Amino acid sequence: MLVTLEKEMHSRREFLVMAACTAASQSFAATSARMRRVGWLTAQQPGSLTSYLEALRQGLAEQKLAEGQGVEVLYRYGEDDVGRVPELAHDLVTSGAELLIVQGAAIPVVIKLDLPVPIVFVTSADPIAAGFAKSLTQPIDNCTGVTFMAFEFLGKRLEILKEIFPTLRHVTVLGNPLHPGSSIERASSEEAGRRLGISSDFLATPSGDSLEVARTTLAHSRPDAISLLPDGFAIAHRQTIMAIATELRIPVISGWPVFAQAGALCTYGPRLPVIYRRIAYFVARILNGTRPSDLPVERPTQFEFVLNQTVARSFNLTFSRAMLARADEVIE
Amino acid sequence: MSRSIPWIFERLRRVFRAPRQHFSVKVAASIIGVAVSVIVVAGGLSLRVFVDAQMKMITALHQLQAETVAAGILRFVDDQESNLRWLIAPSWTSSNEEDRRVDALRTLRALPPVSTLRLLDPQGREQLRVSRLGPDIAGSGADFSQTEAYATARHQGRHVGPVYFQDGSEPYVTIHVGGASVRQGSLVVDVNLKLIWDMVAAVRIGDAGRAFLMDSQGRLISHPDISLVLRRTEISSLQHVRAALELPLTDSKSALVAGRDLEGRDILSAHALVPSLGWHVITELPRAEALAPVYVSVRLSIIVLLSGLGAAAVCAILITRSMIRPIETLTSGATRIGLGELDHRIVISGSDEFTQLGKRFNEMAESLQIERATLEEKVRLRTQELARANQAKSRFLATASHDLRQPLHALSLFVDELQSRPTEERRARLHDNLADAVGRLNGMFDAILDTSKIEAGAIRPALSRFPMAPLLGAIRKTFASAAEAKGLRLEIGDSGAWVESDQLLLQRILQNLVSNAIRYTISGHVGLVCCEADGLLTISVFDTGPGIPVELQSEIFEEFFRAPTPGQSGERGLGLGLFIVESFAGLLNHPIKVRSGPGSGSRFEILVPVVPAASGALAAAVARR
Numbered sequence: 020m021l022v023t024l025e026k027e028m029h030s031r032r033e034f035l036v037m038a039a040c041t042a043a044s045q046s047f048a049a050t051s052a053r054m055r056r057v058g059w060l061t062a063q064q065p066g067s068l069t070s071y072l073e074a075l076r077q078g079l080a081e082q083k084l085a086e087g088q089g090v091e092v093l094y095r096y097g098e099d100d101v102g103r104v105p106e107l108a109h110d111l112v113t114s115g116a117e118l119l120i121v122q123g124a125a126i127p128v129v130i131k132l133d134l135p136v137p138i139v140f141v142t143s144a145d146p147i148a149a150g151f152a153k154s155l156t157q158p159i160d161n162c163t164g165v166t167f168m169a170f171e172f173l174g175k176r177l178e179i180l181k182e183i184f185p186t187l188r189h190v191t192v193l194g195n196p197l198h199p200g201s202s203i204e205r206a207s208s209e210e211a212g213r214r215l216g217i218s219s220d221f222l223a224t225p226s227g228d229s230l231e232v233a234r235t236t237l238a239h240s241r242p243d244a245i246s247l248l249p250d251g252f253a254i255a256h257r258q259t260i261m262a263i264a265t266e267l268r269i270p271v272i273s274g275w276p277v278f279a280q281a282g283a284l285c286t287y288g289p290r291l292p293v294i295y296r297r298i299a300y301f302v303a304r305i306l307n308g309t310r311p312s313d314l315p316v317e318r319p320t321q322f323e324f325v326l327n328q329t330v331a332r333s334f335n336l337t338f339s340r341a342m343l344a345r346a347d348e349v350i351e
Numbered sequence: 352m353s354r355s356i357p358w359i360f361e362r363l364r365r366v367f368r369a370p371r372q373h374f375s376v377k378v379a380a381s382i383i384g385v386a387v388s389v390i391v392v393a394g395g396l397s398l399r400v401f402v403d404a405q406m407k408m409i410t411a412l413h414q415l416q417a418e419t420v421a422a423g424i425l426r427f428v429d430d431q432e433s434n435l436r437w438l439i440a441p442s443w444t445s446s447n448e449e450d451r452r453v454d455a456l457r458t459l460r461a462l463p464p465v466s467t468l469r470l471l472d473p474q475g476r477e478q479l480r481v482s483r484l485g486p487d488i489a490g491s492g493a494d495f496s497q498t499e500a501y502a503t504a505r506h507q508g509r510h511v512g513p514v515y516f517q518d519g520s521e522p523y524v525t526i527h528v529g530g531a532s533v534r535q536g537s538l539v540v541d542v543n544l545k546l547i548w549d550m551v552a553a554v555r556i557g558d559a560g561r562a563f564l565m566d567s568q569g570r571l572i573s574h575p576d577i578s579l580v581l582r583r584t585e586i587s588s589l590q591h592v593r594a595a596l597e598l599p600l601t602d603s604k605s606a607l608v609a610g611r612d613l614e615g616r617d618i619l620s621a622h623a624l625v626p627s628l629g630w631h632v633i634t635e636l637p638r639a640e641a642l643a644p645v646y647v648s649v650r651l652s653i654i655v656l657l658s659g660l661g662a663a664a665v666c667a668i669l670i671t672r673s674m675i676r677p678i679e680t681l682t683s684g685a686t687r688i689g690l691g692e693l694d695h696r697i698v699i700s701g702s703d704e705f706t707q708l709g710k711r712f713n714e715m716a717e718s719l720q721i722e723r724a725t726l727e728e729k730v731r732l733r734t735q736e737l738a739r740a741n742q743a744k745s746r747f748l749a750t751a752s753h754d755l756r757q758p759l760h761a762l763s764l765f766v767d768e769l770q771s772r773p774t775e776e777r778r779a780r781l782h783d784n785l786a787d788a789v790g791r792l793n794g795m796f797d798a799i800l801d802t803s804k805i806e807a808g809a810i811r812p813a814l815s816r817f818p819m820a821p822l823l824g825a826i827r828k829t830f831a832s833a834a835e836a837k838g839l840r841l842e843i844g845d846s847g848a849w850v851e852s853d854q855l856l857l858q859r860i861l862q863n864l865v866s867n868a869i870r871y872t873i874s875g876h877v878g879l880v881c882c883e884a885d886g887l888l889t890i891s892v893f894d895t896g897p898g899i900p901v902e903l904q905s906e907i908f909e910e911f912f913r914a915p916t917p918g919q920s921g922e923r924g925l926g927l928g929l930f931i932v933e934s935f936a937g938l939l940n941h942p943i944k945v946r947s948g949p950g951s952g953s954r955f956e957i958l959v960p961v962v963p964a965a966s967g968a969l970a971a972a973v974a975r976r
Contacts, residue, residue, distance in 0.1 A: 155520040156582045171484045178486055214486065304578075315520055315581035320545055321463055322483055340449070344457040 058111030062097035063251035074292035078299025140164030174211025194248030249274030289319030379667035386663030413621035421623040464546040504529030560636035591620035677705035758788040846881035868894035908933035
């Protein structure tokens with residue numbers, strides 16, 4: 020009798036558990052059916068960041084927020100016009116974006132708008148110098164993100180150039196002045212240059228049109244090398260920039276492999292896909308209710324050094340053993 | 352369950368409601384009591400054993416997990432060391448500077464957590480520095496030889512420095528790797544501990560459990576939530592963290608520590624020390640999850656207990672009902688039977704003892720019923736008998752007084768006639784008549800006397816052996832005149848047989864029989880014959896009288912019975928003759944039979960045991976008597 024009763028209880032409990040599970044899965048289905056909207060905002064053109072956005076989507080999928088299933092990403096591009104950023108930001112918020120991922124030059128603009136949604140920034144700059152955070156562990160209100168630490172790499176890139184070209188004296192840093200924190204990068208670069216006995220100057224290229232002016236300037240100044248600031252602008256105009264450098268036979272060093280593939284002699288910088296994947300972590304945490312200020316700004320931990328052998332040959336260069344030992348990839 | 356409990360109580364209440372049902376209360380209470388105590392004791396013991404085992408298992412499991420993580424962390428540091436040590440394996444020479452640089456760069460590329468690598472010469476001065484972000488510097492000559500870390504690395508092979516936080520965020524540790532020989536150089540590397548996050552985050556402890564790593568000051572080195580590490584969250588105030596930090600370094604085996612995690616949830620924590628680094632691995636598992644199996648078994652035990660209670664209550668009710676119902680039926684049935692309803696029958700279905708008891712009750716009632724009916728019949732018969740006897744006595748008194756008055760009346764007439772001086776001849780006849788009347792009175796009183804003696808049980812037969820012949824002679828002499836007077840032929844047969852009997856009583860029997868025969872026979876003859884067979888002498892007295900109807904033959908031996916047809920002379924006896932005959936025959940143990948029918952006369956037969964004739968002298972003596 021007891022056994023029967025117990026059995027009955029057991030089956031009853033099973034039933035309850037099943038019922039609870041059904042209810043839970045239904046409620047889960049209900050939540051997952053409710054699409055979370057996230058905005059992506061940059062002042063650049065769409066083409067410049069395509070491959071990195073793929074990494075972001077991968078990251079979202081890893082965080083169980085696969086695009087179209089858990090989360091819907093609304094993409095907005097300024098098409099190289101920072102002036103459009105406020106309008107796009109407001110548009111994202113009214114479209115129901117619960118969070119904005121803001122990249123590059125758009126970041127300070129969006130922060131100034133003081134929107135009611137959290138912001139995850141993706142910046143090359145020093146977030147402290149740029150005013151996005153008081154320290155790495157203390158981002159400003161409703162704001163956090165990742166930094167590429169571009170300024171830290173400028174010195175390292177000059178060091179690499181000096182090792183390849185021991186006679187190196189003069190380097191022109193080419194970049195978009197709209198890029199936040201570019202002045203810091205410039206200062207950092209100048210300091211490293213002094214240590215290595217290299218003089219450097221900054222050539223601002225605020226738009227695609229200014230590249231023609233840059234060509235004239237470079238042809239006149241003839242620096243020993245060009246250090247190209249890696250950002251969305253540079254990616255967008257990489258072919259033009261590389262064409263100018265090749266034409267003037269000036270070697271180019273930059274931060275991301277995409278430039279080595281486009282014709283730069285070498286690149287050294289963080290692994291961008293890793294960082295873009297990491298953005299998904301911030302998105303997931305914030306959507307799950309963590310306050311952005313509780314999430315410290317993260318720096319890259321993985322870096323890559325890419326050499327372009329073809330370009331080296333065009334300069335009659337042979338990479339030393341030390342260079343090759345350091346390289347993560349050598350493009351033939 | 353919840354629905355059936357009030358139902359059971361309701362049943363119990365109804366069963367136990369009546370005070371007369373104490374028995375059922377006792378039965379039910381003892382069944383429930385036994386069941387409950389067995390379940391409680393067994394359940395409690397098994398639960399305790401189970402919970403102990405469960406707690407041991409949970410503790411062991413978590414301890415093991417913590418130790419596994421600790422071992423993984425140590426292996427990570429060991430791996431870094433072994434991947435670095437080859438750089439200083441060869442003896443330090445100043446000629447292979449370029450090779451050292453290439454090897455250092457290659458190593459730096461292969462070990463992502465290492466951010467800066469310094470090579471020191473055997474004197475402890477920095478000769479090469481390669482870095483991921485900082486500048487590469489050759490031959491800085493910075494002197495490490497005076498540092499404690501350098502000394503330890505030289506002496507013990509490795510020194511792991513304190514954890515520090517780069518730019519106030521990322522946890523780093525500086526590891527010195529020293530060569531064993533004085534000719535070997537040594538290494539100083541900065542390791543970014545953020546990169547061991549995967550190892551800690553990959554640890555799965557239950558569903559919601561986690562593990563984290565902290566240094567000996569209680570600062571987080573790695574945590575599944577990396578933001579806690581990067582924010583340098585203070586955790587040493589947590590109870591279980593403090594307990595782990597205060598534990599002696601040698602004590603690795605410990606029980607689970609209860610506490611609250613950073614989110615304030617109740618957790619159970621295990622702890623393992625990372626050997627030689629002084630770091631601690633702490634696991635946290637929500638208390639509810641850790642103890643879930645225990646709670647399940649406790650709940651199950653309670654359910655079993657309640658089920659047992661319910662089952663016992665139901666059993667108790669069923670058993671009580673099955674016992675009380677028949678007892679009630681028996682009680683009410685017995686009460687009705689006791690009140691005289693003997694035709695009431697107790698109906699209990701089944702085949703148990705109660706049914707048997709009901710049957711016995713019914714049988715008892717039935718036999719009581721039969722007994723009562725028989726008794727009533729007996730009483731009726733006896734009453735009837737008494738009435739008849741009473742009637743007979745009244746009749747007897749009437750007849751007896753009438754019959755006694757007849758000779759008395761005759762006597763008074765004769766006395767009157769004597770006073771009138773009759774003639775001699777007349778006087779002689781008067782004398783005869785007087786004698787006759789007196790004789791009749793005598794006879795009547797003899798009969799009455801005999802009867803009263805019989806009824807008083809005052810007659811004791813005196814058995815003796817004697818010949819029949821004198822007896823027969825006496826009878827012949829007694830009745831010759833009476834028979835002659837009625838014109839009857841009296842035939843008394845002879846017999847030479849000796850019998851064993853009471854001579855006087857036998858004579859009285861035969862006299863009564865012959866006297867009756869003469870009295871009721873109008874014409875023909877009256878006879879007495881003896882016939883010996885099989886050791887018995889059959890003495891038959893017969894007549895040619897009116898006979899006795901068969902239906903009256905059973906009554907003729909009763910007191911005061913008199914045949915409805917009187918004798919020709921109208922003379923009737925007192926109705927005691929045959930009663931005396933039967934009574935005496937009974938006393939003497941002589942069987943007596945009657946054969947008769949209306950118009951065919953009557954024949955009485957009495958059987959007397961025959962004995963061998965005695966010797967002559969004795970015979971003569973008897974004959975004389």
